[in-house]
Amino acid sequence: MLLLGPPGQAAAASADTTAEITADTAADTASVEALLRCCLRELPGWDDGPHRMLRLGGVPVRARVRGLALRFDGRPEALLDGGWEPLTSDRLASLAQAALFGDNAEFAAQVAGSRATIAEILAARRNVAPPADPWLASEQALVAGHPCHPSPKSRAVPLAYAPETHARFPLRLLAVRAGLVAEEGDVSALDRIAAAPEGYVLLPAHPYQVELLAPDFGADLVDLGPAPADVVPTSSVRTVYDPLIDKCLKFSLNVRITNCVRKNAWYELSGAVELSSRLGPVFADLAARFPGTAWLPEPGYRSVRLGTRLLEGLGVLIRCSPWGRCAPGVTPILAGALATGFTPLGDPVAWWRAYVERVALPVLDAYARHGVVLEPHLQNVLIGLDADGSPVQAVFRDMEGTKLIAGRHDLPPGRVSEAMTYDAERGWDRVVYCLFVNHLAEIAATLGGEERLWPVAREVIAEAAETHGWPLDDLLTRPTLPAKANLSVRWARLADRAAGYVPVRNPLLPC
Template sequence: MTSLALGPSPAAVAEEASLAALLRCCVREVAGPRGQVWHAEPYVLLRVADTLLRVRTHGGLALRFEGRPEWLELGCWQPLSADRLVGLVEIELGGANEEFAAQVGASRDAMTALLAARRDARPPADPWLASEQELVLGHPFHPSPKARDGGGWLRYAPEAHASFPLRLLGVRHDVLAEAGDTGTLDELGPVPDGYSALPAHPWQLDLLAAELAAPLADGRLIDLGRGSRMAVPTSSVRTVYEPAIDRCLKFSLDVRITNCVRKNSWYELAGAVELTRRLRPVFEELSAGFPGTRWLPEPGYRSADLGTRLLEGLGVIIRASPWSVCRPGVTPLLSGALAVSAAPPADPVRWWRAYVERVAPPVLDAYLSHGVVLEPHLQNVLIGVDAAGQPVEAIFRDLEGTKLVVGRHDLSGVPGRVAEALTYDAGGGWDRVVYCLMVNHLAEIAAWIAGAGPTRELWAVAGEVLAGYAATRGRPRPLSDLLAGAPLPAKANLSVRWARSADRCAGYVPVANPLAVLS
């Protein structure tokens, strides 16, 4: 059972995490691009809104902090608070976003509530599901990593070790909308003749109550009550594991969580099935070339054809479970959980080499050889470990972020809006791959393994793995540039939140490539 009784209070931990996340954003997106970051050992100093800040750091690109950040006031260093930093950011960026301070505060409040709830909650016995529920503090480079709209969310929060039965609806056949392989949903429970089973997230139904009243009253939908088993939410909040059918189900909440409104748009429902069909032969080749490569297909979706709002709002995407794709004796664990909750391996260099070998080459080859942009950030990759805890498999998931490179796939038979949502141009696709793989993922895992020590030896090993793969492909230009130390693209989460733009519109800022000192 999780217990924080002997440690800092939930409010204190939430304040520290909120401050650290926003300060990292300032280093990367505000002060850094303006040349206002410099090192004065043992500190990193930066200037925001003409105010000098300092903090001790380690972890290289992951930018982990030691001790409390400070600001200089009348020649004396004072403890920095998250609220003060918010004010400095607002001044620096022109004060044009009246929502920003509230979003940072809401994120901090959510962390406090989650940490308090975990004190008396029991994590799942399943090690995979337990790892899914470890991301209490959220994205380390996001200004409001746990911000979420709407109320009533805590009872459904994975970070609070929630579990709950799904609701089961019946959809009359004349208004049934579905594609792909959906038969597994019919195993969730008996439904009357003329209807098909449609699982629903309880929070989703609360949010759609007004729109559901009419179809429930006239019989186009029927409420069949609660499911027979407790479903377990995974790290993405709206995707749950349903043990009754051994599937993950991705629901449509239509709630903003961090950057994105989390819903299954109609074109994303169709796109998941289309991508699953196209990616099967790709992953067969990747698995043959890189043993241990796995993926979680999304073979079907089901909803109700009751107008766009309910088509999207009730839409559920079926996804394979990780246990169903791992070979016997292999335990899947969320990569993001390793970076925040697990003890570093006893033989860190050997473990790291195996980890990079499992994760990096198939991601790069998907892009270079197949024109497929995977999104291998820490929440989209599960690492399969053997009985000794050694990485032996990498499981890639979430087709919403997976794209096809324009010009390398025939999409002539795909509806225009669906095709648009499925594609990146070549440059944008490469930036996404490199950001997710190098900056979001490997940098965080390297910092976890190294602790307060340097990460140089780990990056030397990663460079060897990447160079070995590059040699098998004739050292294509993108890989040559990467190995030569070209700056890496880092997603600008603060900038996109400040501009209140869609996540797909997020830009990048250049950050130092840890392979540069090795070339």
């Protein structure tokens, strides 16, 4: 019924060398495609017959692409020495570099590093079985990563901690003198992991973050060694699932993954807990209006008051696990994993209608009625599938990306409120990009037959807009939607929050 399997995963060849070549080839294909999608979105191009064309540093590049998600038919090519040659990711990186203004000495190495990581992941996956828990298996299925980022897997984290290689590892347990603990909300789950010595409080840490920060530890932090049981890393790498306490734990990792160094700022730790208490009534209302809506609250965090570097670097957020938030018989699956490949039972159009109803309607109502900006990209939404594989729930997560619209909420002034707030326009761009361009476009491309699917999405959304009084005329009539400019932001080495948008065709327009 459900076929989870990213491109290249079928690279299980009998001879080792063949398998390595296959992994390298699959990794290069994925890397060309991710970078070329960015170029196609962010750089000027034109159509020539069946091809989408670009000129990069004076060299013509051509590709056959389908749909808003830019899925490729065949290998993209460049016109080199008078002939069309298949693009490699090294070649494309240097052509892209020539087409971009300014200078970025890290860019080519990031593209190459990402490709090498994908190849290593593919090779490692030949020898390990995915977790038996289908939700965790889906968290570990994003082999190629973000489909529209120049270097989706460029990251300095050892494979021993990688979700994609089905790693498991024990957390490192630290003990903090009781008077030095920083915490808010309900953190009782952490104390169930192990006992701390008298006068100390337990602070579980990601073992790789401990490696990075250990030189800064003083006598006030006691290292109790590895935890007695393993945790399982989820798709964001830094958030793990701990089966012992049935909670997810979101750590800081002082490592760049896609656009951000993944460090929880102190105001984000506070903000996540504050948002979790404010969103309880909002999600209760959403679930009443849109059955199947669920979310993963982040009820508390703990850290240490030993300077900002350790306060932020060792902060751990507790997040509810999805099984407990889904109805009996419903299996949570990461939306991003569905996008890597699956086939629904029965009529794909009916499946899509149910999917759009579950995912899009609560997101639009959260914005219009409650002034809440969810961040429903493929990695922040779990889909609850019933026994037939039909989408019956949508589970929203990640309070860091969730914001309140300025002026719609009673917030005290200060850094925490500031980081929890977007102005209405910025919030709307974020919602539209995450929901349609990042998420639904990928699901539609995977289902296939997009020309049948988008009119259904339009119908579902237009009907709901009328019923609920959402002001969506602009969304349903504007010629373009905003797509996040990941190439430009990486090239300029800017923070993710500085990322701009480029226009892409609005698939909701009637044909």
